[in-house]
Amino acid sequence: MKFLDKNIAPMGMGCWAIGGPFFSGEQALSYGQVVDSESIATVHAAHDAGIQLFDTAAVYGAGHGEVILGKALKGRSDVMISTKIGLDFDQQSKQLFGQDINPENVLPAIDACLKRLQREDIDLLLLHVNTLPLEQAAPLFEQMQLALQAGKVRAFGWSTDFPASVEAMASQPGFKAVQHAMNIYNDVPAMNTCIAQHQLTSLIRSPLAMGVLTGKFDGQSALPANDIRSADESWSPPYFVDGKVAPELLVRLEAVRELLKSDGRSLAQGALCWILAKSDRAIPLPGARNVKQIEDNAGALSFGPLPASVMDEIETLIQREPEGEAKEL
Numbered sequence: 001m002k003f004l005d006k007n008i009a010p011m012g013m014g015c016w017a018i019g020g021p022f023f024s025g026e027q028a029l030s031y032g033q034v035v036d037s038e039s040i041a042t043v044h045a046a047h048d049a050g051i052q053l054f055d056t057a058a059v060y061g062a063g064h065g066e067v068i069l070g071k072a073l074k075g076r077s078d079v080m081i082s083t084k085i086g087l088d089f090d091q092q093s094k095q096l097f098g099q100d101i102n103p104e105n106v107l108p109a110i111d112a113c114l115k116r117l118q119r120e121d122i123d124l125l126l127l128h129v130n131t132l133p134l135e136q137a138a139p140l141f142e143q144m145q146l147a148l149q150a151g152k153v154r155a156f157g158w159s160t161d162f163p164a165s166v167e168a169m170a171s172q173p174g175f176k177a178v179q180h181a182m183n184i185y186n187d188v189p190a191m192n193t194c195i196a197q198h199q200l201t202s203l204i205r206s207p208l209a210m211g212v213l214t215g216k217f218d219g220q221s222a223l224p225a226n227d228i229r230s231a232d233e234s235w236s237p238p239y240f241v242d243g244k245v246a247p248e249l250l251v252r253l254e255a256v257r258e259l260l261k262s263d264g265r266s267l268a269q270g271a272l273c274w275i276l277a278k279s280d281r282a283i284p285l286p287g288a289r290n291v292k293q294i295e296d297n298a299g300a301l302s303f304g305p306l307p308a309s310v311m312d313e314i315e316t317l318i319q320r321e322p323e324g325e326a327k328e329l
Contacts, residue, residue: 001280003053003201004123004155004176008080010276011301012053013046013294014205014287019056019065021226022094028226029096030061031289036068038290043072045291047079049298055179055203055285057084057128058113062094066116074118081117082177082203084128084159085109086140099129101136106143110152125153126179126203130160134168141169148174159205163194170198179203182282183213184256184274184314185239185249190323192279204275207284209239213253213260213271217245255317262310269300274314277305 001010017031018039043054054073056065066083073079088100100109113122125147127140137158144156157177158165166178178195182188182204195202208214210229223229223243230243238246260270268286275284288294306314 001283003283004080006080008052008283009050009301010280010283011051011272011298012055012082012203012283012285013043013051013297014285015043015054015056015065015069016060017287017289018042018068019061020068022059022062022064022089022096024096027231029228029231030226031228031287032224032226034061034289039068040072042288042291042294043069046288046294046298047073047076049295050301051294051298052078053080053082053203053283053285055082055205057087057126058109058116059084059087059089059096059128062089062096063091063112063116064094066113070116070118080123081119082124082126082179083113083117083122084126084179085113086128086132099132101129101132101140103139103143106140107147107152110147114152121151122153123155124177124203125156126159126177127157128159131162132165134165137165137169141172141175145172145174157200157203161188161191163190166191166194166198166200170194170200175200177201177203179205179285181206182275182278183207183209184260184271184318185209185212185252185320187278187320188323192281195281196279200281202279202282204282204284206239207275208268208271208286209249212239212245212249213268215253215257215267217250219245219247219250221245252319255319256314259310259314259317260306262306263303265303266296266299268296269303270306272297272300273303273306274311276300277308277311 155176159179
């Protein structure tokens, strides 16, 4: 597919997990401890498997995620990086303090991202604050326009689940993409329609429902306290409850398991291919912490979208809540 005038594979790598630990008070906001050498090997394996787009954020690992991604991709000229700003954190203590929506801080934040990533420009810069009111968001995008004009970013967008937010900003020159949640549990036709109407690109976060759709968890699997999926946060997607997969999601997954595995796909590949079948503007961003995970994810590219007949049958079996209004995650 074409993204920012470049032909790339319709699959990226989400880099939250490789950022390593960071916290809000005592609450862990990461996927636990990481080994940097393994993270770098995972990024290299993703690139070797055909993935060219890597998505991170300034706050992941309180800056460490960008540092590791910058090291891993140094000298690789055919890759693209998207990163996100809008949250206040401290690199030394690894503490997240909350939103940083002061327009005066946008350009310094971009400079800090460029330094950590070891790059002269950022392919896509996203606002990381999902629910920010438009009157507060607009001045931030004005600063992104200045960064665009200065050659520090090639394009910008918003990480938001609210179509109305996209509608309000989509006409701005340089606004090219939206990062939003979507997976087989969480179809978002209103957002997809909005993105198509404005000829934007969807960067899909949580395409595997934070790991549920890999099939590696059962009803007894429990995650440690230092894993974000054990958090009881209002913005955390409801895929896990007290560190365990929400039971109803396991039931729904079982109903469509064999359909997702059509033609020899792994379960995760089937879930990614469901997204590819839903929209030709979508780039799923499955996360990975090791080479095996990313190679399995990237394998979805060789299969392509699920067949229409399989998609239709899935719709007769899967149970979902109506799309309704976006939740304030």
